[in-house]
Amino acid sequence: MPMGVVLRRAPGVTPWAKYAWKAIAVLPGAAEARWLLLRHEAGVSDFHAATLPLELHGADAEAYLHGLSTSPPCVYVVLRDSEMTPHPLEVTLVTASPYEAQDYADSSEEIVEKVPMPDGLIAWVRDFAQKHYHAERFKKRRRDKTDIGATEDGIGDARIVQLADVYRSPALTKKERLQ
Template sequence: MHNPARYDSMPLGVVLRRTPGVTRWAKWAWKAVAVLPGAAQADWRVLRSDGDVVEYHAATPTLELHGADTESYVHGLAARIPAIYVILRQSDAPGGPPLEVLLVTASPYEAQDYADSGEEIIEKVPMSEALIAWVHAFIEKHHVEEEFKKRRRDKVRTDKVELSVGDPRIRKAGDVYQAPQMRKERIN
């Protein structure tokens, strides 16, 4: 589970925009365009409609912040435009919505993990000033800068040459594998 002292969460509504597709293979194009901090639960509620362009409050997943992930939040806030990552998946439910909102995250590292699978759609939605302040306050409270530790190398001697070491359990020199260089040296 999680340590309640190093954890915070907030419901975050996801707004998806449907526009007409630009190719004959895709009737509609979908894009996450906004997040609504503290939103109530919704299930594909129409927010705005303008001809064929429709915006839906698709779902309200919980944005979770964990104390162990503060490094990734720091990285995310350092971006030119800090973003919330919306993770979507195509839905196969007949007659249901075309996309399923899996989760929302402030961690670019977690979003990258989902992008690596190729199964999900990852959308970046700019954070509002209030959301940036909330994530920043969490970082201030829980982030611990890790000290860089240089790895020490083993003290291995690289000047020592061992040809034809073989198996030490075999006593006869003729039964031990000999490197080709050793054979030439013994013959000469």
């Protein structure tokens, strides 16, 4: 589904940042747009920054259900600082998976913004997730019956004959000392 991303530019509160940027909304089914000014009031501007596809994958159904269980359910917008374009941010991705958003947040190169989902988008994601979610059966792990303490495989150096100190280094032979 095409998803428009609305970014808000507000005056910065410190002398080091001229503007503060924040993703404030998504527009499901939006037409293509690149930094279209939607509103300007008292120094605060809202831009339809980009339209990207929101793709849902059946393997991520559990993540979508987890994201829908939060209050309010959110979609995540991944932004990246842009030095190559005239605009300060590049909208990289829109995702409904909190797990995927966490992966991007861990890299510290992207900015991940949490934006509330509109009602129609909540229903669309919920229907998809319920259709594709399959609970994984619990499998109890069983221990192997092998007694691992029965032999001393791999301990110490095989060239040392005595058992007293198997971890010491072997003494040089007479032939090795002469070389």
